[in-house]
Amino acid sequence: MAGITICQSVLERISHSHLDCPICSNRFKHPKLLDCLHSFCTECLEGLRQTHDPDSPTLVCPICRKETRLSKDGVSALGNNFSLMALVEEFNRQEELLRVLRSKVRCQQCDSMEEVVFKCTDCDHFMCLKCKEVHEQLENSENHRLVAISDPSIGKYPIGKTPQRQRSEEVRCKKHGDLFHFYCNTCQVLVCTACTALDHHSPEHDFVEVSSAEESCRKELQDLLCRVKRSKKETQDAMDLTDMALCKLKAAANQVVTEITEAANREVDKVRQREVALKRRVGQIDQDRSAVYDRSFVGYCAQLQHADKTITRVCELLEGCTSLELLAQKQTIQSTLRAAADKYSPPKLDELFFGTFNFQSKEIPQNFGQFVLSKWKLRVEFGAGGDVTTSFQMAQEVSTFADGDILTADADKNKVTVHDPKGQFKCYFDGKTDQSEKCLKVPSSISVNHQDDRLFVVDGPVVKVFNQEQMHLYNFAPSLAGVCCEHEAGLKSVDDSRDTTEKIAEISTARQEALNLNTEPEAGTMGASEPVAAVGSELVAEVGSKATSDVKTEAVTKYIASCLAVADSLVALGVETKKVISLHNLDGSPIRTLPADLVEDNLAINKTKELIFTNYRRSRLVSMDLYGNKVFSVETTHKGKLVKPMGVCCEGHSNIYVAVHLGLGRGEGEIHHYDNEGRKVGHIIQSLYNPLGLALTPRGELVVADKNSVKIFQKVKCNTEISDLTYV
Structure with missing residues (x-):
């Protein structure tokens, strides 16, 4: 009996928390779904509409205040919450079972005081042992299902009817009474076989089977879910950055107050009044910008909560609904997910995030301090239209020399141009030499080492290095040794069955021969060895005189660098075809090769x-x-x-x-x-x-x-005197 009491208490708590209508506080009756995914009794929604504005085309949710647009049929046309209906029905069955167990129910067949031990699920009658035996012998009830009161399945659905199956059988065409077998993509509604012949026939209407429509629907909803999750992640990142920016702001404000105080103490008689004014202004800046951050933080919290609730509701609905229910509610769910995905607005923190206090305390000028903000503004644009020789067709790479000159690689023209900081054309950078193999032929990636203004250019299979005066210095290529070591590819070609040791020995010999050569490859020759490139280049060694022509072509094609970066004493070459990044010293000697898929x-x-x-x-x-x-x-x-x-x-x-x-x-x-x-x-x-x-x-x-064209943007600093400072 104690166990029954506990079960009843648990059921009451569950009913109060999840199965009671928020409007009438009673068990749900024919629950309807609003666009916000909240559910209410049909009668409660009708009463709510009559109370506010019966003629209004919208219905406001009493929980979240979101509006739901009604059709001409009003509340009755809203989608049914079949999952909730099935749950309420099952809950009622369990309550009935508890009622039977708690009270000595009399036999409903003979009205005797015998203990009830069975229930006929077809007749929905409780009976004693004697009546059960008689019930089984009657012709019209010999196939009925009799379940013992102690059997846990007594509260469940009849044999062969799971909740989802029973719910599916209830969804029928209101016009023809048939089960739904098709979904009309044109009208976005479920249709039966008769509908496809009468009201939704081809070619005006495009209809597919329910299973196909369900698969397409689930895919669309999953894509929208991914958008919401990505928006949630961006919002979380924005919150983190807002918090970081606020901390930096506080630290900067505190530092300024300290510096102002120290300067004021050194010039007590001269700047005491100015000290007070400065502190007041800095405090105002801190307060104004802190308010902006606080409002942003609150907004992001609300967006996160809304995204979490939407994701949870839709996931629960996708897991618990049938194919027909999913398609019937497709538009409502899509509308909810789109609204959640579009609700996110990107953070606009750049100007606030990079604002800094700039206080000069060495001297005490008239303008005692400044507040510095910056934003990017177009300073100059060049290469668009105009002279054919100096205009760009495909400007894809840019780099700069230490003096500010700008280099641009044009992929369509196969040219590298040099412009001054004002955008004026100076010259083509093609290597001033009579030897064609040292000139640039098909330049792609470019990068300048600002320590010595050496220009590194990916030109076909090799990287060519020049100084600022266009003098060719040396060549090198991505390192093959690192690739083999990192990826365990060995040093074998496709048809080479020799072990790695033998291959390494041969490559070493070939490399030495390449180093001893005094000739350079002919122009346009892809497979010849290049003695200058042999500095640190295992690739050139492999495609030297010991390799066959087939292996040469394959190796060079595979190891052409797709991107280039230079910083201080490091050169990095990305090879997209091999999914690696090859690291080199400035002289081209290899360091290591990293996998980079x-x-x-x-x-x-x-x-x-x-x-x-x-x-x-x-x-x-x-x-x-x-x-x-x-x-x-x-x-x-x-x-x-x-x-x-x-x-x-x-x-x-x-x-x-x-x-x-x-x-x-x-x-x-x-x-x-x-x-x-x-x-x-x-x-x-x-x-x-x-x-x-x-x-x-x-x-x-x-x-x-x-x-x-090439565009140059500069940070425009908004220097405002603290004595006359305004928030930007």
């Missing part, structure tokens, strides 16, 4: 010697250290949707700038800003034509190769 055409190195690269096809931004350990790998997104990343460059150790394509149309390019942990800070430049390559000048300006 996602490396493509764009690569950069930050101040902490981490490799940053993008993958256009998979929409990813990846960072790894010099030993192949992943620092981060994140999807590049904008407003919850994947975007395609292209060029990348780094400022210091914490700022990463990425050129992205929002869509396939022109004019949909942007520059996005990420921190050194892969979190998106925001977008700094918008409405670019087709951004491909990025580079930073020594002055901190951002150079963008925008296909038909």
Whole structure:
């Protein structure tokens, strides 16, 4: 008896928490679903509508206040919550069972005081042992199912009818009374066989079987769920950045107050009044901007909660509903998910995040202090239209010399041009030499080492190195030795069955012969050995005189570098075909080769010697250290949707700038800003034509190769005197 009491208490708590209508506080009766996925009794919704505005085309949810648009049929046309209906029915059965167990129910067949021990699930009668025997012998009830009171299945559905099956049988065409077997994509409704012949016939209507429609529906809903989850992640990142920016703001404000106080103490008589004014102004800035961060934080919390609730409700609905129920509620669920995905708004933290206090305390000028803000503004654009010889057809790579001159690689023209910082054309950079093999033929990736202004150019299978005066210095190629070591590929060709030791010995011999040669390859020859390139290049050694012509062509094709980055004393070459990054010293000697499955055409190195690269096809931004350990790998997104990343460059150790394509149309390019942990800070430049390559000048300006032109953006600092400071 104690166990029965506990069960009844549990059932009452469950009913009160989950099965009672929020309006009438009674057990749900014919529950209907609103667009916000909240459920209420049909009669309660009718009463709610009559109470407020019977003629209104919308119904406001009393819980979340979201509006649901009603059709001409009103509340009755809203979707039924079949899952909840089945749960209420099952709950009622269990309560009936508990009632029987708690009380001595009299036999409903003979009205005797005999103990009830069986129940006929077909007649829905309780009976004693004697009546049970008689019931089994009667002709009209000999096939009835008799269940013992102690049998747990007494509260469940009849044999052969699971909740989902019974619910499916209840969903029939209101017009023809048949079961639904098809789904009309044109009208977005379930139809029966008669409907397909009368009201939804081809070719005006496109209808498919329920199973096919269910599969398509689930796929669409899963895609929308992914959008919501990505939006949730971006919101979480924005919250983290907001918190970080707020901490930096507080620290900067505290530092300014301290510096102002120290300066004021040194010049007590002169600046005491100014000290008070400065503190008051700094406090106002802190207060104003803190309020902005606080509002952003609250908004992100609300977005996160809404996304969590939506994901939970839709996942529960997808797991518990049948095919017909899912399709019947498809539009409602899609509308809810789209609203949740589009609710996210990207953070606009750039100007606030990079604002800094700048206080000069060495001298005490009239303008005692300044507050510095910055944003990116176009300074100059060149190469668009005009002279055919100086205009760009496909500007895809940019780099800069230490004096500010800008180099641009045009993939269609196979030219590298040099412009001054003002965008004026200076010359073509093609290597001033009479030897054609030392000139540039098909330059692709370019990068400058700012320590000595050496220019590294990927030109076909080799990397050619020049000084600023266009004097050719040496060549080298990606390291094959590292590839073999890292990927256990051995040093065998496809048909070479020799072991690795023999192959290494032969390569060493071939390398030595290549080093001893005094001739260079003919122009356009892909397979010949290159003596200058042999500095640190295992590739050139392998394709030397000991390799066959077939192996030469295959090796050179496989190991052409797809991207290049140079920083301080390090050169990194990405080889997309082999999915590796080859690290070299400045003289071309190999260091090691790292596996990099996602490396493509764009690569950069930050101040902490981490490799940053993008993958256009998979929409990813990846960072790894010099030993192949992943620092981060994140999807590049904008407003919850994947975007395609292209060029990348780094400022210091914490700022990463990425050129992205929002869509396939022109004019949909942007520059996005990420921190050194892969979190998106925001977008700094918008409405670019087709951004491909990025580079930073020594002055901190951002150079963008925008296909038909090159654009230079500079940080415009808004210096405002603290004595007359306003919030920007």
